Amino acid sequence: MSAGSLYFKCPDNLTAKKFLKKLAKIVTLEIVAQEYMCKTFYDSFDSLLYTHNMICEFNHSQKQSNMCLIDRKLGHMIATEMVEDMPRFVGQCAEGRIKKLLVSSLAMRAIIPLCHLPLTVYRLNILNKDQKIVLRLQLDAYDDLNHYVRVLPLKGYDKAAEKMLSVLQAQWHFKPAKSTALDDALKSMNQAPQSYSSKFQLKLTPDTPANEACLHIYLYLLKVINKNESGVIEDIDTEFLHDFRVAVRRTRAGLNQLKNVLPDNELAQYAEFFAWLGQITSTTRDLDVYLLSYQDYKLILPAEMQADLEPFYTLLKQKQIIAQDSLVEHLTSDYYQDSLANWQKYLNSSVRKAIKTDMGGLTVKELADKRIWKMLKRVLSEGAAINHDSPAEALHDLRKTAKKLRYLMEFFASLYTPSDIKLLIKSLKQLQKVLGDFQDYEIQEISLKQFKKELKDNQATENTLLAMEKLVTHLEHQRGLAREKFADRFNLFQKIEHQAQFQLLFAPAQKVKS
Amino acid sequence: MTIIASYNIKGGVGKTATAVNLAHIASQKNHFKVLVWDLDPQGATSYYFRIKPKVKGGSKAFISGTRALDGLIKATDYENLDLLPADFSFRNLDLALDGHKKPTQRLKKLLAPLKKEYDLIILDCPPNISLLSEAIFEASDMLLSPMIPTTLSLRTLEQLKKYLKDNKLNHLTLLPFFSMVDRRKKMHNEIMRDITDIYPDTLKSVIPYASDVERMGWERQPLGAYMGRGRSIDAYRNLWNEVWLAMNA
Ligand SMILES: Nc1ncnc2c1ncn2[C@@H]1O[C@H](COP(=O)(O)OP(=O)(O)OP(=O)(O)O)[C@@H](O)[C@H]1O
Ligand SMILES: [Mg+2]
Numbered sequence: 001m002s003a004g005s006l007y008f009k010c011p012d013n014l015t016a017k018k019f020l021k022k023l024a025k026i027v028t029l030e031i032v033a034q035e036y037m038c039k040t041f042y043d044s045f046d047s048l049l050y051t052h053n054m055i056c057e058f059n060h061s062q063k064q065s066n067m068c069l070i071d072r073k074l075g076h077m078i079a080t081e082m083v084e085d086m087p088r089f090v091g092q093c094a095e096g097r098i099k100k101l102l103v104s105s106l107a108m109r110a111i112i113p114l115c116h117l118p119l120t121v122y123r124l125n126i127l128n129k130d131q132k133i134v135l136r137l138q139l140d141a142y143d144d145l146n147h148y149v150r151v152l153p154l155k156g157y158d159k160a161a162e163k164m165l166s167v168l169q170a171q172w173h174f175k176p177a178k179s180t181a182l183d184d185a186l187k188s189m190n191q192a193p194q195s196y197s198s199k200f201q202l203k204l205t206p207d208t209p210a211n212e213a214c215l216h217i218y219l220y221l222l223k224v225i226n227k228n229e230s231g232v233i234e235d236i237d238t239e240f241l242h243d244f245r246v247a248v249r250r251t252r253a254g255l256n257q258l259k260n261v262l263p264d265n266e267l268a269q270y271a272e273f274f275a276w277l278g279q280i281t282s283t284t285r286d287l288d289v290y291l292l293s294y295q296d297y298k299l300i301l302p303a304e305m306q307a308d309l310e311p312f313y314t315l316l317k318q319k320q321i322i323a324q325d326s327l328v329e330h331l332t333s334d335y336y337q338d339s340l341a342n343w344q345k346y347l348n349s350s351v352r353k354a355i356k357t358d359m360g361g362l363t364v365k366e367l368a369d370k371r372i373w374k375m376l377k378r379v380l381s382e383g384a385a386i387n388h389d390s391p392a393e394a395l396h397d398l399r400k401t402a403k404k405l406r407y408l409m410e411f412f413a414s415l416y417t418p419s420d421i422k423l424l425i426k427s428l429k430q431l432q433k434v435l436g437d438f439q440d441y442e443i444q445e446i447s448l449k450q451f452k453k454e455l456k457d458n459q460a461t462e463n464t465l466l467a468m469e470k471l472v473t474h475l476e477h478q479r480g481l482a483r484e485k486f487a488d489r490f491n492l493f494q495k496i497e498h499q500a501q502f503q504l505l506f507a508p509a510q511k512v513k514s
Numbered sequence: 515m516t517i518i519a520s521y522n523i524k525g526g527v528g529k530t531a532t533a534v535n536l537a538h539i540a541s542q543k544n545h546f547k548v549l550v551w552d553l554d555p556q557g558a559t560s561y562y563f564r565i566k567p568k569v570k571g572g573s574k575a576f577i578s579g580t581r582a583l584d585g586l587i588k589a590t591d592y593e594n595l596d597l598l599p600a601d602f603s604f605r606n607l608d609l610a611l612d613g614h615k616k617p618t619q620r621l622k623k624l625l626a627p628l629k630k631e632y633d634l635i636i637l638d639c640p641p642n643i644s645l646l647s648e649a650i651f652e653a654s655d656m657l658l659s660p661m662i663p664t665t666l667s668l669r670t671l672e673q674l675k676k677y678l679k680d681n682k683l684n685h686l687t688l689l690p691f692f693s694m695v696d697r698r699k700k701m702h703n704e705i706m707r708d709i710t711d712i713y714p715d716t717l718k719s720v721i722p723y724a725s726d727v728e729r730m731g732w733e734r735q736p737l738g739a740y741m742g743r744g745r746s747i748d749a750y751r752n753l754w755n756e757v758w759l760a761m762n763a
Contacts, residue, residue: 125591131734132564133591155596156588 005176037061044109110237134160206365213364368412441479528693533638538736557600572603660693691717
């Protein structure tokens, strides 16, 4: 079989009727089925399937409905499955090929509908003089878009396929499909697949004035907040709130870490607003995390105890619903909407005028070197002061400092050699992981004890309380392990070559000279 | 993957009808990927599937190995069901095999590469015992053997049993069953009872003599493609169930 395309876009204005008439003139044609259906395309909010070169369709007709994964580049079907309804999360898919493919690309993101396209699907057989089928065709006749034809060759009947391909291309001037109906539909709606990533990816140039660069950082983060807002309110999946909160935290880190670059007195009210925003989103996020961890919690317990944990799940779910309601109330409040609108206005207007502050006169590279260098020294000295007997607070403080360093490095990453900065962020990440685990386990422990008390007040059974107790013990143990890991991890981070690299990269110029 | 030969020493007993219908049922009901190989130069199976009884290069080309079987396969009109068509040159298959070293192992070897692609291969065999049938016995896992309940059929079955035993074809499961049965005929019923007493391994399913089956030649389709329900299609479905159980025994 020729290796060429088997999938074609019909010329504009070619109706199904015309196509069938043309075809019937040159071959013996049998229309096996003609089915009106609605095709709905799905992807995550951040177009994860698109990025993985997949298209997810839900085809719904009166007779049946199925879910299909299509190779976006080649146009062929990767997998299909009968389903009544589209699942919202991968976890709800039946075991099989589709689930396997989706798990690796979607993780916990919801799949949401992008657009609905009504179409009539014609399944056609081409017959020879013995009335034997020698080729199959499928015509996807979209109501409002160009039609597509798929040639489906049959084994042993290459000639029939070749003849058809030559008619389509050479005589009728059909073009091999380079896009899909989804692309056509998005284009007709003036949309492109969402280009969204939760990573901080703002490109800065070293000699930009520091104050101007800061404004761009805040505007970038504001965009992330805006993009995620409706997903948070509609509670589509937990990633919206996660990304929303990360942008809020980054904004706060900027406001705290980059003092005197913009007029601090003008920023004070926004610092207060973002602190509030961090606070009112935290309960829902915490509960999301507990719900996401629920399966893991269950697996900590021996099989016969796992069912006893069910009331804990119910409690979390109830609390999450209440927290989400109150979160929506906050995010639709005047205070929230006005503050965010003012923040946007403030940033936009400041971009246009020259601001003078102490640090504002530096270039962004100078500011970055200075701030990162300072924070790095703080991480090193705080870490070095921690020994086996240090209280938990010392580790918590170090965790906070490391986090500040991390934000600074991410803000300014584009100013440094990519491979160097990536390596440093990676090693910082590993240190943060140990510190984060240590704290997470402690917080989980405290919260689980609290949940246990609530369950007891709600007349939970003795078995449920026992299961909760077992989880707490497990977390205690885990925390101990994290504490033990710290020294090693920090030593590694501290290693001379690291410091040397840091120095080379970040030490403000005059210091290196001296 | 299982290879089943639809075989009887005698002609006109329903071998082809069995091969065609079981292949169709297995591909539809079990979603097996099925290949039928029409080894009879008369090409009855190919005719039922409306596929030209013609093979590029004839039997010589694939027996000698210059053409792989895979390239000769044709898709039928039914999903998951393919055919290796017959060719007029198959009347000399015995000769072609004889010219090759280890002729009885030849079909087995040629079929081996198709194991990956198919769940079931059904060989529609011409009657007689010949070099070709020996090669078929070597290649197959099961010998599905239709017989018309006549006085001669007991003798034919005994002959076949003896042949398999003498040639130490122990890997081969013999599955005899009755075909073209007229329940109104006293003789048919008596002979079936006698044979089942002597050979309790005889399958329970009985294919009746029915005009629906004869119609296949007119329709040029497997029974199941033009009949949803009915005595004869049900009989073939039951037969397939029994064969399937034997495959999994
Ligand atoms: N159950 C049946 N009822 C009525 N007619 C049948 C039945 N089975 C087969 N026939 C008819 O009997 C004839 C022989 O059947 P078939 O071709 O299946 O036998 P065969 O054993 O393959 O013959 P051959 O040895 O010639 O290959 C055909 O015309 C067929 O239509
Ligand atoms: Mg026959």
